[in-house]
Amino acid sequence: MWGKIVCLCTGVMGVCCTALLVAVVARKLEFNKAEKHVHNFMMDIQYTKEMKESAARVLQEAWMFYKHTRRKESHAARRHQRKLLAAINAFRQVRLKHRKLREQVNSMVDISKMHMILYDLQQNLSSSHRALEKQIDTLAGKLDALTELLSTALGPRQLPEPSQQSK
Incomplete structure (x- = not known):
């Protein structure tokens, strides 16, 4: 019985420690923000290079396919046709990866812009809140001064209570 409990506790603690x-x-x-920008810049360069290489492979295989079909070499033409299709597929894959990276970079910029806009908005709201608090404090001070002025002007007379005014 105790062995099972110890085993269970050990397992739970192991899972928690691992998490x-x-x-x-x-x-x-x-990555921090600067490292993300550097990483995205390097990946952009790498994908651009891969795209150029795969486009060159597509042109090379297209030329070889054309050359062998003109010479009526069916075996070589089929081989280069397969290589051409593989090169086109590789070009599409690289272009898709490059597009995804650009979208990710754009979303990163959008998020940082949104963060700056929200920060400015929060600063404006807090400054207007402080200004409103100052105005309320000055109004409260003026109201206190007015109350004191009324009490000194009326002198020893007492202000009528609200219950006496309604009768």
């Missing part, structure tokens, strides 16, 4: 370790390691491995 905590993964969270800490993931936090340490996460």
Whole structure:
């Protein structure tokens, strides 16, 4: 009985420790803003280079396919046709990866712009809130001064109570 409880507790603690370790390691491995920009810039360069290379492969295989079909070499033509289709597929894949990276970069910029807009809006709201608080404080001070002025002007007479006014 106690062995099962100890085993269960050990398992739960192991799962918790593993989850905590993964969270800490993931936090340490996460890029900061500058590193993200550098990484995206380097990936953009790499994808552009891959796109140029795959486009060159497409042109090369298209030329080879054309050359072998003109010479009536069916075996070589089929081989280059397969290579041409593979090169076109590779070009499409690289172009898709490059497009996804650009969308990710654009969304990153949009998020930072939105963050700046929200920060400015929050600053404007807090400054207007402070100005309103100052106005309320000055109005309260003026109301207190007016109350004191009325009490000194009326002198020893007492102000009628609200219940006496209605009778």
